[in-house]
Amino acid sequence: MWIDYNAIEGSQHIYVGHLNERWHELDQSRHYTLMCASGARATIAAGWLASRGFENIDIYLGSMGAWQATHE
Numbered sequence: 001m002w003i004d005y006n007a008i009e010g011s012q013h014i015y016v017g018h019l020n021e022r023w024h025e026l027d028q029s030r031h032y033t034l035m036c037a038s039g040a041r042a043t044i045a046a047g048w049l050a051s052r053g054f055e056n057i058d059i060y061l062g063s064m065g066a067w068q069a070t071h072e
Contacts, residue, residue, distance in 0.1 A: 016041040035060035
């Protein structure tokens, strides 16, 4: 199954492995909901961002696949 990571209007896709290079593109005052295919990478990303001072973050439970299933 192909997942279009830009399918959610207004979303931004940053691979967790690129956060170290791209986290400065994010506004710490905004709220972010993180998601990935299984939840594991989103959890890692949330912890990493929290360690950089981000306070308004959460993880979408159920993964990108679950979101797509409810929006088809």
